[in-house]
Each structure stands twice: as structure tokens, then as C-alpha cells.
Amino acid sequence: MATWNGVITNAGNSLLNEWVNEKTLNFDSAAAGQGTVAAAAMMAQTALVNEKQTASLLGGERVSSGIRLKLRIAAPNTAYTLNQFRVSASVDGGASAMIALFQLEQGVPIPSKTESPDFVYTFYALISCSNTGTWTVTVDTSACVTQSDMSAAIAEAVKTKQDKIMVKGLLLGDGNGNISAAVAGKDYGYPLATGSGAPTDTTEGTAGQHYYDGATGKEYVCNGKDSSGKYQWKLSGASDAADLTYNGESLGTFLDGVSVDLDTLSKGLDGSKPLTGKTDPTSSTKGSVGQSYLNTDTMQTFYCTAANDQTGVYTWEKPKGGGVSPQLEVSVATGSAITCTNGETTLTGTSVGGKCVFDLPGYGTWSLYATLNGQTTATETVVVDQVKQYAVTLSYFAATLTVTAESGAVVTAALGTKQYTGTCGSNGKCALTVNYAGTYSVTATKSGVSSSTASASVSTSGGSYTATVKFCTLTVTIDSGSTVKAVNGSTTLTATSSGTAKFYLPNTGTWSVTATKNGETATGSVACSSYTGYTLELSYVKVFGVCWNYNAQSTALTRLKKSTDPNGLVNVDITTNPAPAIGTGAGSSPFDNYLPWSGMDEYNIINNAVSYKKGQSGFSRSSYDTVVFIPEYYFRIIDDAANKKRYFYIADKAKSGFTKHPGSGKYVGRYNTISGHYSKTGAAPLVNLTRASARSGARGKGSKWSEYDFASWCAVWLLYLVEFSDWDSQSKIGRGYVDGNSSAISSGGTDSMTYHTGRAAGTNGKTAVQYRHIENPYGNVFEFIDGINFSDGTVYVCLNPASYADDTAANYTNIGSKIQSDGYITAIGVAAAMPWAFFPTGVGGSETTYIPDYAYCSSGWRVLFVGGGWSLGGYAGLFYFYAGNTSSVTLSDVGARLLFHP
Secondary structure (H helix, E strand, O other): OOOOEEEEOHHHHHHHHHHOOOOOEEEEEEEEEEOOOOHHHHHHOOOOOEEEEEEEEEEEEEEOOEEEEEEEEEOOOOOEEEEEEEEEEEEOOOOOEEEEEEEEEEEEEEOOOOOOOOOEEEEEEEEEOOOOOOEEEOOOHHHOOOHHHHHHHHHHHHHHHHOOOOOOOOEEEOOOOOEEEOOEOOOEOOOOEEEOOOOOOOOOOOOOOEEEEOOOOEEEEEEEEOOOOOEEEEEOOOOOHHHOEEOOEEHHHHHOOOOOOHHHHHHHHOOOOOEEEOOOOOOOOOOOOOOEEEEOOOOEEEEEEEEEOOOOEEEEEOOOOOOOOOEEEEEOOOOOEEEEEOOOOEEEEEOEOOEEEEEOOOOEEEEEEEEEOOEEOOOEEEEEOOOOEEEEEOOOOOEEEEEEOOOOOEEEEEEOOEEEEEEOOOOOEEEEEEOOOEEEEEEEEEOOEEOOOEEEEEOOOOEEEEEEOOOOEEEEEOOOOOEEEEEEOOEEEEEEOOOEEEEEOOOOEEEEEEEEEOOEEEEEEEEEOOOOEEEEEOOOOOEEEEEEEOOOOOOEOEEOOOOOOOOOOOOOOOOOOOEOEEOOOOOEOHHHHOOOHHHOOEEEEEOOEEEEEOOOOOOOOOOOEEEEEEOOOEEEEEEEHHHOEEEEEEEOOOOOOOEEOOOOOEEEEOOOOEOOOEOOOOOOEOOOOOHHHHHHHHHOOOOOEEEOEHHHHHHHHHHHHHHHOEOOHHHHOOOOOOOOOOOOOOOOOOOOOOOOOEEOOOOOOOOOEEEOOEEOOOOOOEEEEEEEEEEOOEEEEOOOHHHOOOOOOOOOEEEEEOOOOOEEEEEEOOOOOOOOOOOEEEEOOOOOOOEEEEEEEOOOEEEEEEOOOOOOHHHOOOOOEEEEEOOOOOOOOEEOOEEEOO
């Protein structure tokens, strides 16, 4: 059974609040309409979605839970689906407003006046309230009829009809169109006489006639007159146990001592109760004079005309007019051949004058249809469970309803109790032939999941109609052969990907998706809230990329997306840019959700082993060496010389065509190296040392330590470049401690920051900066970079920390030649052996063009330091490249940074 949902609206609450102040609440009007709103939005409604007709207010009554109003609608001019009722009210003659809204999602088909002129629908609206104050109802008198009007109409109808009947009394048909007066006691039971008090021997009656004593509730039957002409009356069966005796005592007394169902016994003894059976009654079938008996197999009726309880002989006779059977009147086009069957018995007939009547030989469910000129009506069913005339109308009406859903979906179109079903073909469409006009409710199911509901209004003129329903689906794109699970609460769906895996979702909400294959896992989630198709692309390897147009002066690179990457490598779309923090303020970056960036965090190194992670108990920036982990990642650099474009890609896992970055998987010192060759907070940087002394100091800490080297420095700048998509680190993160300063600041300037990237509070250019926890990667002091030597313009690189040495090419690889001029960098080389290496091959830019950091060069054997010192201003930056000093140089603004190799 459909359940209506009702609410007191916001406007209704206001009316009820006003009503409590000793005022009168009047229910003014009501209306019915089509369409629904979300349950959560019902209270805010002030009108129906689509008001179709006025509903009559027929009255109201107070019940225990509030006020119950009676509403009624008649058949409108145009059929529709009823979904909503409104009730409007006012207080003390004020403005009327919708006090209550009632809604039924699936709706009730309301036929048109043409289809069903006598149709009415009655609805009881309960207004829950505890106030017992005065309330009234404006009753729709047009929907009521007075008793006097009804009596006058009946009298007039009877008068005009009775004038045509020439035989008095009850009538009896002979089956051939002739009628005669029926005989009481033979053709029908005698009329029931009534009175206050038991009948006496002077109370007139005919044998078999019953008499009802209104004073005691007892019923008597007349046995005719005796020899003296007195009427003989006796109780018809037993009215109660006191009227019978058993073994010389009252039956009531006897029944007190036995366990007998008194109700069943009294009914069995009641001679006025009709009897039934599957065979005709015999002389031993007990009954009372005037009692009826129905053979439910043949539908033949019998009446008891004589009963002798002492001899046990009873006389049963058929009425002269034959048995009384249920009838089925079929309305269908004249000439139609009609078939009526209950599965065992089949009856046939032909419509004459648009009608055909069947006398049904039994109870049960009867199905019937008609044919005419090659057309067949829809099959109707009628449940027959009593003797009366049933009526049904058959129609040759047909219309085509084409439903669009999805291939294989089972479609259902329902009009009240009538339903039509079909399955969508490969084109996602299903054509249904419907046999009734009206508004159909259309749904579909697939994989055990229901679609949205659509309405299709089919007119009486037939024709073709369409409806579209949709499923809530999730299509996951992932490598073929992957096992894909989608989870929402306690619901888990599983599929195997063929490149995609499609799920039909039974619930809305956030679905968490996990794909696995060959030990790899990819995850994602989608918030699904409506009947539509959602998509999610997963990848076991996530690839990010940027493009540098090195023929243009702009420092900005182009962030690549799946749709814009000409090399087809990027599979993650980054749609927002990083936002560094200032001081303790908030920062954000879309890369916080992806490796390797999300894995860059602080750790303590204790006794040459990785120990506490930031946030763990025991972690200390002042007690232990503090480093930043650079997770392993893979890269690919593609140079399009013809178009002067270079593509930089980072993958979080191994991928064909990609190479593991040799500088990844290491731990970079968070701080500039301090005295004692530590990476700790709260101390001034260690300066006035050679690169060799920085190297030996690092090695002295243990075999896994070295000075910050060229490979790891390049690993960090590539991570920055893909994340920020701009060469200008000073404008993106902060200028750094570079403007007009006279000495270095101690380590720990960014310790109070809560976000990993940005600058400390204060004047930009006079505060420390950090990139993903690495403090002052530029500014404050220059930093020696090990593992790289220059001989004039030739660049030599070594990847083995044990072989790091100054002024030598031994154990080093020649990767190309750098520029031998000073200036702002405009171009960098591409080394086939080490494509990740950064070395300038052109200068002549500015602080705001190309790569806006400075490069210095000199002849002879030279070493490298990077970043820029405390007063270097706009020359400084993440890509500042100083190759102008010998290995023996010591300067007050040049220091170092540690590197730990796990």
C-alpha cells in the first residue's frame, strides 16, 4: 500500500503559533496536483508543484492526535497522476496560506471525466496538533447533497420506472423475456416481519415466514395455522443457549461445563444463515424452513421448504426461476467475439449492442478478452467471490510507448494496476504496446538496481509516445584485468575491468573505489547524488607534466592535462595552482594528494638510521639531525627542438620510458649545515669552509652521510618545477632572506610555520623561506653542491659519493658544456647521459624573464654553489648557479647542506 508523506509547512507552523493566542483557525481550501519535491524541501513549499484541480473540503473532526479533515476530488477534464494535496488555512480572517502538504512519490492515476464520469477519490488529511482551541472548516457545499434532494430524486426515478411495470410484487423471469409474480417461500424467502415482543397465535404469518422481535433480538419462524386457525410460531434456531435444553437442563448450564465454541455453535443452529457446499443438498442436509443453500460448484441455489428435526428429514427445492449465479457484463464493440475463462472452464459470447453477459458457473479469477477484425483487446481479470453482477470494459485501444534506458534493462510502464514490461535492445530502447490512455509511471531495472521514474501521458487518440529513465552509474577507467571494488557504507560492488568497469549504483553518496592488479593498487572516490553517469579514471602509475616554451620570455610553463599533452603521458589533471603560506597561515597544493610530493616530510636521523617522523613522540629538530625525505620517483624529459619546447614529466612509480631519478630516495638536510656538521634548528650556518672540508665533515658522521650533491639538488628543482610550473621561485614561494641583509640568520626561521611551503612572517626578502620543509633552499647563505666539477665550460658529474673529489674528471662523466658568460639564465643544456642535469647554456635574460636566476662562470677547475646569499636580491633563487670559484675558496656567505643516503 502506498504511504503518503505529510508535513506542516513553515507557513503552517506560523499559523499554528498564531492560533494559540485564543484565535480561530479556519481551514479555507484544498487542492490536488502533480509532481513532487525532495522530502527535505517539503516544509519550505508554499504551493503545489503543479496544481491540477480544487479539492472539496467536506468537513473535519478532532481526533486524539489532532484534526482530521475529509477531502474529495472528482474526475477532472484531463487525466493526470496525483502526487500532492495541499490544505490552506487562515487565522481570524487573515491571509490564507498552505498549512500542510501531503505527498506520494509514485502517485495515483486520476482518470478524466470522459473515462470515468463517476470517479471520486477521498483523502483524509491529519493535521497533528495539541491545541484544543477553536477551529472551523469552510465546507464545499457543491460537493454535498441534502437528504431532501436525494429523497425527491429517488421518488421521481421510482415513479417513472414503476409506471412501466404491470405485475405487482416481486417479479420472476422465465428466461424467455416473460415475467410473472414470484411466490414467497418458493421463489424467494418471505419478507421479514418485525415487532416489539414475541409473536402470538394471532400474529399473522405464512409458513416459512420469519419474524424479528426488536425487544429481545430473537427471531421466529411461522409453521402455518393449526386446526383451530391459530398461527404457530417458534424460535428460528436458537437465539441464545437459554432457549435450548439438554438432558433435562438448560443448554446454557451444560455449555458452562464443556469447551465448545459458543459462537460457532449458535451460528450453526441459526436457521437464517445461508449454507454452502460443493454438492446439492439431500434430505439429510439439516436446515430450517426458509433457509438457503448454495452449491458453489454449479452456483445452484436451494431453499428449505420443510424440516423435521426429530426424523432428520429435510426438504430442499430449487426456485422456479433456476439458480442464482454471479454475472459478468462485458462492454465492448458490437460484433466482438469474447472469451472468458478461469483456467478450467471457458465461456464464449458475442457482443450485441455493445454488451455481452455471462452467467458464471463458479467463483475465482476470470480472465477475458475480445477479438474483432483481426484486433485483440488487452486481457482483463475479474475476481468473483459473491453472487452479484460484475462489469468490465474491453477496449481495442493501443498506443506505442518507447522507453529509452540502457541495453538489457527491464522496463515497466504502470497505470494503476495495469503493467506492461519489456527489455531494452542493444540500442537502449524498448517499445511497449499499451492498451489504455492515461499517465503511465515508467521505471527500469538493471543489475538489480532501479532507475529514475518518468511519466508518460498517453491520450485517448493513441499514437506514439516516449519516455526516458536514467540509472545512477559509475564507470571506472583502469587497466584491463583489474579487479575493481566500489564501496558505499555496507554496500560493496565488484567488477573486472576490460579497460573500464561500469557499476549500477543502488545508493547515492560517496563511493570509494579500489582497483588491484598484479600487487598494485589504485584508489579514488566519487560523490554520486543523482540519476546520471559518473566517471572515475584510475591509474596504478600517476604521471604529471609541464611544458616549457624556451623560445618565449615568460618564466611560466604550461601545465599539461590528459587532453593537452601531445605525448599522451599525463594521466592526472591538475586544475588548481599551489598557494604557499605566509607565517602560520594556511597554504595548499593539489600535489599534497600525490606522491612523491605528499611523501616529503621531516625525519630525525639518529645513529645513522632514519628514526622519528615529524608528529611522532620523540621527534626533535634541536636534539637530532633533521632531514626531509625525497621519495623515489621516475622522470622523463622530452625536447622538441623543432618547436623549441621541452616537456618535463614525473611519475610516482616505474613506467615504461621513464627513469628513476638518481637524486630521489634520499634525505636532504632541512637546515643549512651548522657547526659540528649538524642539521638542527637554532644555530647559525657553518661558513668559511671549503667544499672539501664540508665533504669530510659530512663523511665523518657515518658512511651514509655526504654533502648535498648535484643529483639530489636536481631532484628537488624538478619536483618544484612540475608543482609550480614556473621558473621564478622567488615570486612563487617568497624572495628569501636576500634583500639588504648584512649577515646570515640562524636555522629554524620557518619552524613556526604550519604549512610546508612559503615564507615566514615579516617583510618579504628579509625572512626565511621553505619548499616542502627544506628551509632556505636559496637565500641566507650559498650552498656547496658536491658531485659536480667544471673544467672551463665542461661539466663533469659523479653519482657515487665515495668518489666525490675536487678538480678532477676521474670517476666523473662528461655530460656536456655550459655557458662561459655571466648573466640571467636563458637556456639550459640537455645531456643525453643525464637528462635530469641542470646547467646553463645561455644567458642574457632578466630578473623577470626566462629562468630569472643568475649564473657565474670562470675558466679552469671550478666548483658549484647554488641558491644565493643574504644580500643577493633578485639574482638569487632555486636555480641560481655559481660556477665561478675554485675549490679552495672560503667565504663568509657560503655554507653547506647535508644529505643522508639510506
